Amino acid sequence: MVATLLKLRFLVLRNSLRRSTWQLVATIIGALYGLVVLGLVVVGLIALAFAPQELAATIIVLAGSGVILGWIVIPLITSGIDQTLDPARLAQFPLPLSKLMIGLTVAGVLGVAGIITSIAALAAVATWIRSPLAAVAAIVCAALAVLTCVVGSRMVAALSVSLQSQRRFREVSSILIFIPLILLGPIIVGLTQSVRTSADALPGIARSLSWTPLGAAWSVPADLAAGDAAAAGLKFVIALVTLALLVLIWRRSLAAALVSPHAAASKRVARGKIGLFGIFPATPAGAVAARCLTYWRRDPRYARQLIIVPLVPVLLWFYSNNMGSLTLLTFTGPIVAFLLALATLADISYDGTAFATHVADGVRGRDDRLGRVAALAVFAVPLVLALTVASVAIANAWPHLPVLLGLTIGALLSGFGLTSVSSARIIIPVPAAGDNPFKSAPGAGFTTALSSFATWGILIVLVLPEIVLAIVAFLTGSVLIGWITLAVGLVLGSVFAVLGIRLGGRVLDRSAPVVLSRLKALRGAA
Amino acid sequence: MGGNEKGISMTSDHAVTALELRGLTKRFGDKVAVEALSLTVPTGSFYGLVGPNGAGKTTTLSMATGLLQPDAGQSFVHGIDMWQRPLEAKQLVGNLSDGVKLFDRLTGEQLVTYNGLLFGMSRDTVAERVADLLKLLDLEGAAGTLVVDYSAGMTKKIALACALVHAPKLLVLDEPFESVDPVSAANIRDMLTEYVAGGGTVIVSSHVMDLVQRMCDHVAVVSAGRVLASGTVDEVRGESSLEDRFVELVGGRHHAEGPAWLRHS
Structure with a gap:
């Protein structure tokens, strides 16, 4: 079943590309650009293996948090999320919810953005290669982080659909609700700023972020490399709990989305007014x-x-x-x-x-x-x-x-x-x-x-x-x-x-x- | 489009021909939807286009009215080549197409007004005609409701109003009676008959033979992208009813039982 969903997803992508040369050209340009950026990122992460441990930790936590935030927020403002496998359209088939979730997650990981994120996350393993324990942890945490990205974006998508099916949330409110989410970046930075006392801004922010759902998974290998096993363990738990919470919320909103079909808007204008x-x-x-x-x-x-x-x-x-x-x-x-x-x-x-x-x-x-x-x-x-x-x-x-x-x-x-x-x-x-x-x-x-x-x-x-x-x-x-x-x-x-x-x-x-x-x-x- | 033929060849026929289709052809990939279809619709006729599902009725009408580029062939509206001089030709046509949406976030009244203004009519003329059309089609009560909230039948009616607002000389209606209630359908039929009596030409596609036989004076039977028979209704049906003649022409009637797994008793 998971395989069927995956096949469907790639078929839709292929067919939409086939339709127009222009879109194909745009796709190729974008893919080249993406590959170049990805290449630079991988090289950078490998190079970080030779950088001071503190610097590497700061960069990875900051960038990693950005990636997770991006996965969750960008779909909201650009409609860029891949919703090929729209739960609402799959509602008519008797699919068990958990199988559906697994299918959607795998499709998300194997999507273009998912593959890029996975490669970059795995490249971070190279950063910690000098400490074998940290490198092993980095593999586990990379998987955790990628799953957090995918599940997070699916959750937001499902959430917006289930809000949608309640008429009142329609139009303006469905938009306003997400403004705080989009401002999450400034809000988190603002909070961490008020917390931090250190003179160096970035390592401080990174340290604060590493205790949040955004940065926890990325920071576990860094803490292990630094020998702080207690912090690493705690952050691993934070990352796990984050993923579990996301899955839970996703599951609930998906279930809601599957049973409540879209309601039609109802609006009346006085007669004779054009x-x-x-x-x-x-x-x-x-x-x-x-x-x-x-x-x-x-x-x-x-x-x-x-x-x-x-x-x-x-x-x-x-x-x-x-x-x-x-x-x-x-x-x-x-x-x-x-x-x-x-x-x-x-x-x-x-x-x-x-x-x-x-x-x-x-x-x-x-x-x-x-x-x-x-x-x-x-x-x-x-x-x-x-x-x-x-x-x-x-x-x-x-x-x-x-x-x-x-x-x-x-x-x-x-x-x-x-x-x-x-x-x-x-x-x-x-x-x-x-x-x-x-x-x-x-x-x-x-x-x-x-x-x-x-x-x-x-x-x-x-x-x-x-x-x-x-x-x-x-x-x-x-x-x-x-x-x-x-x-x-x-x-x-x-x-x-x-x-x-x-x-x-x-x-x-x-x-x-x-x-x-x-x-x-x-x-x-x- | 057919080679060097410049398309504005004014033969004497055009004076009496409201719509002339010459060799219209459309392929979708390997599938030929319409194959070298020619049809002449005399001015002042009430023309029925009948055919089984997938016969190419909608495709033909879309090519005739400038909505779908034909692979070959021409369409003349009162002698004007639809694909050479589309803006002039479209002014003469009122079009109700099947399977496309309307700008349904407008109210019914706004939608008809919009269509009138797009045809370049003055605001006062549009307002007057919109009021008449809404009354005629029993939509006055729903004038201020968004079209998205209309029922299927009401949507058909408002689309018909949009097609009529610029007083076209030729009305091309694709499945106009689908999901319209019997009372409204009768009203629409009266209106169309009156329109034809006033010198207009109507071509409707339908698969309700009975309706076509009662309403139309001309009919063309289309199947697999070709015209199987065309002419006045009496010419086409001969001695039998239109429905029997249709089945005879199109074939495909069978009395096989459904698959066993569909039978529950």
Whole structure:
């Protein structure tokens, strides 16, 4: 049974890759990148064998904690988790819960992210090779840590599904609940900071973390190598208990998810009110904008993308407080602009087969693109401008305002252009309307993450002139270059936006029926 | 698309032909869904497209209305080539397709308004027509409810309203009566008959022979991606009922018993 689940998982991945050359290219680029990073990590871990024991322990505990945190948190913000084997879809088969859990865990470990994590974790064995006892413990603990990663991410996924099936938690609350989780990093660091008294920040943090569920498993071999068997034993127990707790919570929420099917949302609007359709211009593009903006408000899959808006300033404020300078905070505007602009990089995928309406009604590609950009711009432009000005005001960094505005505007406008093209090309599996926004569609994960990754890279290239100017402005402190950055951001950004809308429109005019066929195929597979 | 043929060849037929399909072909991998299918739908006819499951009805209608790129062949709507001049051709077509979703996070009223505005109509015209359509289709009470909360029949009706809002000259309806209650179905039938009397053309796909025989004046029997027979209903059915004629044409009727393991007594 476990083997069947595994086979299913790889079949879905293979089939989703087969569908589009673009996705295949993105996948290959991503895989190469991943391999290079993995190679560096392995070499680094082996090299650590020759480093002082204290240093090795610090690095491994910090990095390892980061990995576990990443496994648990990243799926929530990027929908990157591999949910090929969605429990809700397996509910109809008479599978015993424990077998299902084993199957899902093994599939998770043998997933791409799982394999990478496992290799890196095993490479840490090499770090402790000078102490045989620690090396043996490292093998056991590596397995423990990888299982914690996989089970943790499955637990979060199952948790979000079972919360979802309770109507009240739907929409906004299902998003708000996870904000503290996403802020877990700063919270833990904040706690450990208040605890630590040592002058050296990082070893202190590592020591504190090693007593938490995040770092315990990683730190056992280090303590053994240092000869502190008591601490090692205690931390091993912490790691075991952590895994047991995760399994327990996962089991309970999975059981809940299996018996309570998704409830339909129920929402009523007063009759005769056509909302935004009465406000936007009565043109095809205006109608598309009104529809998209309505979806931004009503569809949790869109609302989810807005979590970053409050989070980025909070995170940056936290880290700049740590650094004792508020400079970092002033980058709130550019970062939010960058992320928001890319929020719609696969917009048509969210339409699903409803996109047939646009095809059947003969909507011109240009109107489709323009409407989608306008819907986003209506709130994104004032939002990022306000964030930029506010963060500059808080940091009292007024001389930097032009530079930051240039970066913000450049990133947002260029992003509009880029997503106008990308969303006409990239069709990825996304949760269907009404599904949990955190639940990834079958076959998503890998390809989604990679196509987003490629698009991010392209946007950085497009904004490169502004970035270079900004760096020069910061280094020289030149006010003039600051203003030039602003001008370049405005002009270049507008050019990219217009070009993107035109080009994307032309792509869509040519390929709308093909796009629709691919959307249908995705739904068929789901 | 067929080679050099530029597609806008105006033959005298086009004046009376609402929809003309020429050699439409579609393959999905190895499977041929529609094979060189040609069909002429005269203006002002109420045309039924019947066929067994998987006959290629939906595929044919999708290619005819510009939703699915054909591997070969052409589709003319009142003489305009759907795949050469899609924007003009689509203005003439009202389309209810089977198996696609609607933008169901909009209310019924918003959805029909959306479709009207996408066709470039003015806000006032749209508002007036939306009110008429909601009344006609008995959806006034549900106008402010999200389409996602509609029943299957209500969803069909709102999709029909979306297809009608721009007053198309040709209505292409894929399985319009599926899961619609008998009263609404009768209302819709009356409305379509009136629409045809007013000079419009309707093509409906269905596998309910009885309905087609009563409602349509023309019919085409499609199976395995080919037209087996087409013409007026009387021409096609001859002396027998449409259903008998259909079974005769399509074949596949058998009286075998089900597998033994399905019998519990």
